[in-house]
Amino acid sequence: MKVASTKTHFDVETIRKDFPILSREVNGKPLVYFDNAATSQTPQQVIDAIVDYYTRYNANIHRGVHTLSQEATDAYEQARIKIQEHFNAAKAHEIILTSGTTHAINLVASGFASLLKKNDEVIVSALEHHSNIVPWQMLCEKTGAKLKVIPMNNEGMLKMEEYEKLLSEKTKLVFVNHVSNALGTVNPVEEIIQKAHAVGAAVLLDGAQAAPHIKADVQKLDVDFYAVSAHKMCGPTGVGMLYGKEEWLKKLPPYQGGGEMIATVTFEKTTYADLPHKFEAGTPDICGGIAFGAALDYMNNIGFEKIAAYEHELLEYATQKLLEIDDLKIYGTSSDKTAVISFNIGEIHPYDIGTIIDKLGIAVRTGHHCAQPVMDFFKIPGTVRASFSFYNTKEEIDTFVEAVKKAKQMLS
Numbered sequence: 001m002k003v004a005s006t007k008t009h010f011d012v013e014t015i016r017k018d019f020p021i022l023s024r025e026v027n028g029k030p031l032v033y034f035d036n037a038a039t040s041q042t043p044q045q046v047i048d049a050i051v052d053y054y055t056r057y058n059a060n061i062h063r064g065v066h067t068l069s070q071e072a073t074d075a076y077e078q079a080r081i082k083i084q085e086h087f088n089a090a091k092a093h094e095i096i097l098t099s100g101t102t103h104a105i106n107l108v109a110s111g112f113a114s115l116l117k118k119n120d121e122v123i124v125s126a127l128e129h130h131s132n133i134v135p136w137q138m139l140c141e142k143t144g145a146k147l148k149v150i151p152m153n154n155e156g157m158l159k160m161e162e163y164e165k166l167l168s169e170k171t172k173l174v175f176v177n178h179v180s181n182a183l184g185t186v187n188p189v190e191e192i193i194q195k196a197h198a199v200g201a202a203v204l205l206d207g208a209q210a211a212p213h214i215k216a217d218v219q220k221l222d223v224d225f226y227a228v229s230a231h232k233m234c235g236p237t238g239v240g241m242l243y244g245k246e247e248w249l250k251k252l253p254p255y256q257g258g259g260e261m262i263a264t265v266t267f268e269k270t271t272y273a274d275l276p277h278k279f280e281a282g283t284p285d286i287c288g289g290i291a292f293g294a295a296l297d298y299m300n301n302i303g304f305e306k307i308a309a310y311e312h313e314l315l316e317y318a319t320q321k322l323l324e325i326d327d328l329k330i331y332g333t334s335s336d337k338t339a340v341i342s343f344n345i346g347e348i349h350p351y352d353i354g355t356i357i358d359k360l361g362i363a364v365r366t367g368h369h370c371a372q373p374v375m376d377f378f379k380i381p382g383t384v385r386a387s388f389s390f391y392n393t394k395e396e397i398d399t400f401v402e403a404v405k406k407a408k409q410m411l412s
């Protein structure tokens with residue numbers, strides 16, 4: 001049996017028991033799951049919430065007077081309040097449940113089409129995920145607004161002095177990720193928000209990669225929009241949230257038309273429902289929303305400060321071990337980063353490393369990580385990305401480093 005050798009107050013062995021998938025084997029080896037930045041694993045507590053919903057009270061919400069419908073509605077609205085409390089939104093109706101970050105960003109981008117004019121400017125960063133680039137390009141095409149890009153330096157940090165130069169009274173919107181999924185860089189979001197507000201621009205933060213590690217306080221940040229996906233923070237796929245300040249959500253037009261989002265409908269005129277329902281057309285992922293709430297409960301029970309401290313230990317340990325390998329280069333070396341390591345070894349293609357270590361039971365992501373501009377900046381086709389979660393261990397990192405060494409041997 002394995003002896004708990006992690007010298008930390010963090011009881012990772014007990015936590016691992018909550019995740020059934022972590023005890024499976026892949027290709028005859030114990031699974032080492034280091035693709036947490038793509039999606040996290042699901043604890044039994046969240047799986048139970050899903051099973052409980054479909055076993056006991058599956059019904060459509062906000063519609064029926066019958067008991068099941070009321071129980072489902074109550075649980076769904078309770079989840080919204082958990083999300084509100086977690087992100088410290090002032091009001092529950094500022095939380096829009098979406099299918100994820102991508103949906104949340106598209107909702108805002110589509111709404112701004114009616115608020116932007118030709119020659120207005122919007123600012124994005126060089127570090128973005130495609131889902132925080134493409135919707136804005138589409139918006140610019142529609143409105144004639146111009147897209148400006150905050151450049152980054154070789155460490156993968158945004159050049160803040162360049163950001164300041166881009167800002168003017170023409171700037172209407174700034175959208176950056178809180179944490180970069182490709183490199184793990186934590187961006188200086190407080191400063192980004194303050195400077196944008198100083199010229200009257202709104203800010204959307206893509207929090208998909210931050211939310212699993214950092215508990216964002218949307219009021220303290222004074223951010224206008226914040227988007228996350230549940231599946232990166234122990235919840236199910238297909239659900240996420242958009243936080244929006246009430247004043248903005250009132251200004252934006254509805255995103256989709258349908259049931260649930262209306263107050264009255266006639267063929268002459270339809271009036272829209274109040275927030276949050278105005279943005280929640282159709283039957284949502286009811287079970288997913290409830291499970292998202294259960295995931296937040298699970299992570300808050302452990303505590304985000306403890307999670308961040310332990311993951312930082314893993315990051316430092318893995319960084320040091322990997323750098324012992326000749327010709328290994330890490331991309332993204334900001335002093336403030338989450339537990340993500342993007343790397344290459346010499347000229348070896350990242351895909352080949354990923355394929356070999358999969359045979360040894362290890363899951364990492366290889367490729368451009370939906371952030372092609374970041375890869376172009378470093379003039380590489382992609383990287384191997386290992387991303388850690390609080391349920392990973394130093395022993396797993398040892399296994400991983402040995403596997404990478406083996407892959408290097410086979411490929412060079």
Ligand SMILES: *Cc1c(COP(=O)(O)O)cnc(C)c1O
Pocket residue numbers: 037038099100101102103129131132177179180181206207208209229
């Ligand atoms: C994963 C991710 C997204 C997209 O999230 P979806 O759940 O696929 O909608 C957007 N931005 C960042 C930074 C991400 O890591």
